[in-house]
Amino acid sequence: MTTPDDDAQRPTSGPVGSGPVPASIPQDNPFASPSGRRPLPTAPTAPRAAQAGSEAPAGPRPAAPGPAPAPAPHGAPAPFGAPTPFGAPAPYGAPAPYGAPGPSDAAGPHAAPPHHDAIPSYAVAAPHPAPVVATRRRRRVLSVAWVVPLVLLALVAGVLGGVLGARIGDDDHLRDAGLPAAVAGSADESRPPESVAGIASTVLPSVVSIDVDGPEGASTGSGFVLRADGYIVTNNHVVAQAAEAASTSVVVTFADGSEESASIVGRTSEYDLAVIKVEVDGLTPLLLGDSGAVVVGDPVVAVGAPLGLAGTVTTGIVSALNRPVSAGDEGGDTAFINAIQTDAAINPGNSGGPLVNAAGEVIGVNSAIAQPPGTLAPAGGSIGLGFAIPSDQVRRTAEQLIETGRATYPIIGVLLDQRYVGEGVQVSTEDQDGTAAVSPDGPAERAGIRRGDVILAIDGRPVTDPDELIVAIRARTPGETVVLRVRTGSDERDVRVRLDEADAR
DSSP: OBOTTOOOOOOOOOSTTSSOOOSOOOSSOSOOOTTOOOOOOOOOOOOOOSSTTOOOOSSSOOSSOOOOOOOOOTTOOOSSSSOOOTTOOOOTTOOOTTSOOOGGGSOOTTOOOOOGGGSOTTTTTOSSOOOOOOOBOOOOOOOHHHHHHHHHHHHHHHHHHHHHHHHHHSOSOOSOOOOOOOOTTOSOOOOOTTSHHHHHHHHGGGEEEEEEEETTEEEEEEEEESSTTSEEEEOHHHHHHHHHOTTOEEEEEOTTSOEEEEEEEEEETTTTEEEEEESOOSOOOOOBOOGGGOOTTOEEEEEEOGGGOTTEEEEEEEEEEEEEEEEOOTTSOOEEEEEEEEOSOOOTTOTTOEEEOTTSOEEEEEEEEOOOTTOOSOOSSOOSOEEEEEHHHHHHHHHHHHHHSOOEEEEOSBOBOTTOOSSSEEBOSSOBTTBOSBOTTSHHHHTTOOTTOEEEEETTEEOOSHHHHHHHHHTSOTTOEEEEEEEETTEEEEEEEEOEEEEOO
């Protein structure tokens, strides 16, 4: 094998004795070992001898060479004298092994005399040197079909390695977040008066939270200012404990965080309303609107202190009108409310707070929330069914409580049979707990209504439940006249009844 840059002339090989061979081979052997080991010396040419250690006489080439002597072991000492150093070139002028020396081989002034010691010991071991065949080492080169995929694979691996390294080695923290910020003072804090924010800014200063602490425990509710001199309206069930126990305290907390003790001016369980008073002047009252002008779908805002969270604002619409609601604790007083239904969130603690329209006028006092069917305990929160006492009723009752300390409500003077099943509601056929089924000389008796009659409608609105008729009557005022559709047996007729007045508890 050769190195790729070897340009030396290579000897040709042929049959033994077919032609001359070079007289000498240079010491610097071009056929280097690919393994990097030290190259072996090339055997110099030597004259053929019949016997080991004899010189071949110069002269014409013999016709046929004699038999070659047996080769001596490699590296054996020369029989005649010390061996020539390993790898030393043959003396100049040494004859070729198979012929007489040519003119260039004649002994000259620099030719070394033939001597037995000048012949290396390995010369006789190879009388017939084998021809050296030179082979060129072929380079292994990758084709383009392999190089391009490998390059692409390396690039992809580098990119993936960089991405994974960035995600694993680096964290997500920046020296400076550099988040965009609005220009200071560029935001307009004003809102249109009819917007929810505008309504809330108008109403909130007049809404208070009420804390009651007594023998039965602590409770919270809401209320709002009716008059600038300290009159506040709320629900009766919020302050009822204070009316029953002298040791109960009532504390009002205003929107600015100030607190004042309050006293009860008057209350009524029939309408679940109460008026309390604080000794403070200069308060901002809310306006009582016309609940009779409210229609289903009107936007509303509920304000109060649910669960003690003062100043909470929720929004919704008027979901329904004239909902007959009977609210009260089991075994206690029951309030009959011809309520406004809303889906604005009303939660425990909202009781007594205002329900206002888009103009910021109070159209109702939040009073009750519905409970899912089958629920025995009070509901934990809003389910989208809240009820408010209409503002028209609030105005009449609040005026009575402020002026006289008591309230009245209208009646027709009959007892209703809660066991009746059928169209309309039936007047009881029997007295109950010492109370006559039809009050003597009462409004119903004067209009011709008798025991067992069935009342089908009031002012053209059908009634199917006793509470519904009671609520519809209490939504009127004493002295007002209503038209009842009455059936006696198979006979139906309309009767006019002038409502009487009864003192509320």
